[in-house]
Amino acid sequence: MLDAITDGKLTPAQAKAWLTSVVRSELDRIERQRMISRMDPVGSCEEDQRLDWATARAWSHLASKGLHAELSDHDRRTVLNEGSNEADIASLETMLGVLSRDVLSEAGVNKMLRAARDSIQTATGETLNPATETILSLRQLLLAGKAAAWSASEGQEDPSLEQARALAREILDSAPAEISDTREPLHISEEATLIGAPAPIRISAQRPEFSFDPDIVALVERINAERDRDHIKEDTRKQLASQARLFIKATGITDVREITQGHLKFYKSVLQRLPTSYGKSPKDAERTIDELLARAEDLPEKKVGLSPRTINGHLDRFKLIFQFAKSESITISDSIELGLLRVREEKRNRDKREAFTLPELQQVFRHPIWTGCRSTSRRHERGNIVKADGLYWGPILAGYSGARREEVLGLEPRDVVSVDGIPCYHIRDNMHRGVKTFSSERLVPIHEHLMELGFLRHVEEMRQRGASALFPELIATNESQSFGDKIYYNWAKALVLQLDGNPRELCFHSFRHYAIAHLKELPEVSEKQRRDLVGHSGGDVHDEQYDVATSMTVMSGVVAKLPRLF
Template sequence: MARETKNLTRLPSGIFQVEFNLPADINALTGMRTWRKSTKTRDPKEAARIRDEIMVGWRQEIERLRNPSVEERLEKLIRVPSDWPGTQQEFIRDLVAAPGDDDGPPSLAALLRNYVGIVRGMHGAAQVMHELAGVPFKGSAWKEFFAQAEQLIVLADAGDSLVSKLMVVPAAQKAEHDPNKSVPITVALTTWKKNEHPTKATASAYEVMVRRFVEANGDLSVSEISRQHVRLFRDKVEEQVRSAGTVKNMLSKLSALLNWAWKEGYRDDIKPVKGVQPTKNANAPKKKRPFNADDINRVHGYLAKAYKPEDDRYWLFTAALLSGLRAEELCTLRTCDVREEFGVWCFDINRENGKFVKNDASVRLVPVHKQLIDLGFLKHHARTSSTGRLFPTLQPDNDGRYSGYWLNQINHVFHKSLGFGSDKSFHSTRHAFQDQLRNAEVELTVRDRLFGHTEGFGLDEGRRKRAATSYGDGHYIAVLNEGLQKVAYPGVDWSVLSERTGQQEL
C-alpha cells in the first residue's frame, strides 16, 4: 500500500496529485523545488497508474536537463538576429550544421572566433587598466579560458561531435560541486528558521539541539551527517540529561531538520536518524507527583530563611502553588499583566512582548488567590511596578527562558537540601494545584480553563474535545474566581510566610 501511494497526495477535494521533490541540480536549473500535477481522479488505483506515466515523463525531462544538446545550450546563449527570416530553432540548427553549408548563418566556429576576439580585446583593456591603477594583473584564468576556447573552435571547425560533450561539462560540474552539499548544520538551521518561521519556543528548542550536535561532532555539513554522527550526538545528550524522553525528543528534532534539508536539496537521503534510540542506560522519565502539605511546609520554611519578601525568589513557589501557572508563564509576567478585571485581581497570561505561551488554550485570565493577597503579594506587585516586570531580577538563559536559571536553582534545593526524590520538581506545583481543584469538586471546564488546557479534553469518549466548548468566549471571571478560591491545601501552615511578610513595610 505504501508503494502505491508514493509521490501521491490526496487533496481536500479528494483528487490525487502527483508530487516529486527535485534533486538539487535540477532545482538549481529550474528554480523549482517540487513538480506537481493533478491525476484528475479520486480512484487510488487509477491515480497510481497515471502517477507512473507522469513519473516516466519527469525522469526523461530530468535526464534531458542534465544532458542538454548543443542546440538547447546555444538557445540559452544566442538570440536569433532581428533580420533572420526563420525561427530561433532554425537559426540554432543551421548554426551547428555540417561545415560547407553556406545557406545558413555563420558557422559556430565563426561565431566562436568572433566572440574570442572580443574577449581578447577585453583582456588587453583589463591589463592596461591594472597597469594604470598599479594593481598586479593575474592572467592565469584568462590563459585557461583562451586555451579552452581555441580547442572548441578547432572542434567546431571539424564538426566534431565532442563539441556537444564539452558544452555540457559546466552543467555536470555544477551537479557534482553543488554548494548546497557543503552547508554546515548551523547555517542550515538559520535557513530553516528564515524559511519556515517557527515559533520562538520551537526555534529555541532546535537551537539547543543543534548546539549539542555541534558539541558532539563539530559543525558538519548536513550532507555528510551519518548514523555514526547521530549516535555520537545521542551519547552526548545522554551525558547531559540522562532522560530517555529528552533524548528521543532531541533525535526527533534532528530527524525533522535533516528531513527538511533533504527536501531543500542539502542531502541525498533522510535516513541517518532512523532506528537510533536511547541506550538502555538512559533513565525513563518519571511522572511528576504533587507536593503534599508536609512538602509545602518544608519549602516555605526554606524560603522564609533564605530570602526576604523583596526578593523575587521568595514568591515564585507560592504563586505557582496557588495559581497553577507554568514556570515560564509566571516568570515572564509583566506588572501590567497583574490587574483587576471586574473587581477580581488576575494574572493575564498572554503573548504580548514576545512572551512564550504553550498553546492557544493557555492564553487566559487566572484569578489571584486570596491567600496570596493576604501574604502581601500585591505589595510585591506595587514594589516592582516601576521596573515593568513582576520579577525583574530573573534573567533569560541561553535559550531565552526567564524560568531556566530559577528552575535549576530551586530543583537543586528540592533534591539536595530538602531531600525530595526525582519525581518532584517545581512542576509538581501544577499537579498539586490540579489535585486541589479536583478535591474541591470544581467543574471540569473551569479546571481546564484555569489550568490552560483545552476545555473538556479530560472527558471520556476518546478524550475528545466537546463540540460545545468551541462556542462563546468562555467563563465569566467571577465563575473562575469562585472555583480558584476553593483551592485550600489542608495542613499547610501559612503563618511561616505571614509572619515574615507582616514585618515588611511597603
C-alpha cells in the same frame, strides 16, 4: 548614527544591528514570496504585481508619515498622477490597514521585541530592556527597514537565471564556467538616517541565491528566522540552536547532507552518557564532549544520562530539521530511520513527576526565603529579611495556579490585568518568552492570599520603575538561559533542606501536579474548569472548537479552593 533615536533609548550599535536585521529578514521574505508566486502561482501575474506594488508603497507611506492606515486626498491624487488607478488605490488602502494593525497589535509588538532582542544580542552582546521610548524607536526603524528592503528589491532579476545561464555556457563550451555569486553585500553606512531625516538610508540590494546553505547551524537559523511558523515555539527555537551545536561538537559533522544513521546513533549514546544536569550551567556550552563526559564519570548512576523524554525530544527536532531541509531541496539520506533510535519511556506520563502534598508544601514555605532570612545573599539562614523577588513570588504563584515555571516567572507588569473586576494575570506570549501551546494562553485569577502578601503592590512598583518583567533579576543574560535558571540553585536547595533531602525528587513542576490532583478531588470543580486553569487543551473537537472560556467569576472560585500554603 540615527541621532534621533539614540538619546537614552538605543545606542548607535543597537540601532544599526536592529535595522540591518529588519532589512535582511525582509529581503529574504520577499525572495521566498516571489519564488512561491512564480513556482506555485495562485491568481494572475497582474495581481501579484499589484500586491508587490501595494506592499512596497504601504511600507514607504507608513515609514514616512507614521502608522496611519488612511490616505489623504493629496496622497490619492499623487498615486493617480503616477499612473495608478482606483483598483490600485483600493489595494494600497487595504495593505495599509493590514500592515499598520499588525505593527500596532500586541502580537506584533511582542514579535518585534523578541526579534530586536535577538539581533542586538547577537550583534553587540548587549541585552535589550526596552522602555516605551525604545519600543517607539524600534518601531520607527522597523518601518524604515521594511520600506528600504522593498525599495531595494524592486526590479531585481531572478538570480537563478544567472546561475542557469552560467551552466548553459559551461555545457555549450565544454569547459567549466565559474558560477559566481552575483549578490552585492548589504551595506548600511554609519551616516545612514531614518526615512524622512536629512540623509536617506543607503542600501545596496542583496541578490538572493536559489540554493540553500546545507550547514546545520545555518539551516537551524533559517528555521528559527521563520517567525510566522506559529507551531514552533520560542523554547523549541532555543532547543534547536543548542542541539545543533551539541551535535556538531559530538560528531564533527557540519553538513546536514552528511548525517547518517550511525552519526545519530552515536549522538544518542552521547546523550545517554551526559550528566543529567547538562545545560543548567552556561559553561556547558564552552566545554568539549570529552570534558562533559568526564564530569559524568564520578557521578552516581541516577545522575548520568538524559531522560528518555529528553532524548526523544532531540530526535523529534531532527525530524523537523530534516523536513525543513527537504523543503529546500537539500538531500537527506534515505537510510535514516529516527524511529529506530527512540528510547522506551520508563514511566507513565502521570508518574514522571511527583506531586507535592499539602503538608510538604507547608513545610517548604517555612523556609527562610518566605519567613525571613539573614541577608539577600544568605537566603537559607534564618533572620528577619524577606526579599520579595522572583524566588519568593514564583513558587507562591505556582502553588495557587498550577502554572508552569516560565509562565509565572516570565510575566510582565502589563500581564497583570483586571477582568470583570477580578485581578488576574494573563499567561501569553511576551517579549521574554512564549507559551507552550495555543491552549496555554489563559487568564488566571489571583488568589486572595497573594493579594494579602502584597503581590499587586509589587506589580505596581515594577510598573513605576518601567521594568519590562515582574522579576527583572531573572531576565536571561545569554541564549542558553531561561527565566527559571536563576532561581534553580536556591529553590532546589530549599527543597533539600525542608524535605529531608527531597527523596521524592520534587521540583517546580510538582506544583502543577499538586494543583491538578487537588482540584480533581473536588466534585464541584469540573474537568473543563481545571483545564482552563492550567492551560490544557480540550478532550475532543467539540471542546476545542465550540466551547467558551470559563468566566472569571467562576475561575476565581476555583482558585479560591486551593488551600493556603502558609
